[in-house]
Amino acid sequence: MQKVFGSTGFEFGFLFVMRAESAMDPETFEPFFWNLPVDPYIKGDYRLRRLSRFKVLEEDIVKMPHGYLFQPKEYNPLVGGIKREFVELDDELVEFDMFKRLLSIFRDFCSLDIGAEIGVHQIRTTCSPDNFGNPAPEGIHSDGSDFVCIYSIDRRNVQGGETHLYRDKTGKPVFDKILYPGELLLINDRKFFHYTSPIQPIGPGNGQRDVFVLTSPSLLVDH
Template sequence: MLELQRKDFNCLTSYAIENISSINVDKLKPFFSNLPADPYLAGNYRFRRLSHFQISGRSIIKLPHRPLYQPKQYNPLLGDVVREYAELDDELIKLADFQRMILEFFEFCELCSTFKEIAVHQIRTTASPEQIGKPAPEGIHRDGVDVIGIFSVNRERIEGGETHLYKSKNDSPVLNKILNPGEMLVFGDGEFFHFTSVINAISKIGGVRDVFVLTCPGLGSPNDK
């Protein structure tokens, strides 16, 4: 497997890691402080919002609200559950840095998908001295989309949270990478399984891992049942 930039990206064989210096993560960080708790996971360690967007040229059009749905074959933990999450903050969506992130991701999507729709999951995973945080509680998995991007916004007072890509669930990972703020990992969901290891707090006040997970297209609808 090759770590490549966009111009050399092959949807069937490669993944890409970009350090997007044009995005100021400090402008994105404040919007992770008011995320609602994910009501579908026990432990109160993950917080989340979700919105869908249509891309038309260089324009980003917010789509009407819809829930999240994945079949059991993709999510053994929460598959076949219709999940409702609050929409992303309007002020976040207006930010040029946020829109730049979506358009950077969509350039990969144009190479690998015919869809013009992007789902953006805004996720904070927390850890404390008493409790680990699980960025991927469903284990090694696929999402059932064409392309996935993980953009790191913030890591504070934690260790762990290493993202892995696999060609199959039984193989050793072809990528082991802690994504640092400003880095985006992009890969074809049909070619790689993915997983992110648990995070542990290294401070008494706890720590956080803040990411945007982008998918092209969105992760299904209840009508897929």
């Protein structure tokens, strides 16, 4: 594990974890990404997405009832200010032991309290020779949460997709790296802005980038 900007705990900023856990195998998640519905809020049909929220209990992390994603426009000028609704994660994925391990890693690194909520975004960004895929169409941003985790599952026939972290929107990035499958980035969303550059195919045909993005708080609201 590489700690960036030193200090103890997670208050200092962000952690980058190479091959985060030997018990984590990103390839086992790949079948769950083949039935993602298109994100209806982004033009171009190049982003596919599911979303669910979870609650930290004393000895478990459990799935919560369906909710709606809401971010103020100050955090998401593109689609902020509206309630966005996405299809829930597959039940089989929710019960998958390695997925539960991912939730536990996020809870433990962020020292989440009992009752804390976790939002889990399952996202595939696609690209073609004629159209780039944009993982962050809102540009350099923060999510409006406390903590964000990006866990890379797959990169297939793509170039680009570099993740950048910034102390402010006008400065140079303090972190700049392509996250390869199995790599995980934990961000203190109160201290850093983030952005991921567009992807395009390396060779003939289409390409794709698959990730889980976890946030706490979940940013989901009830009806």
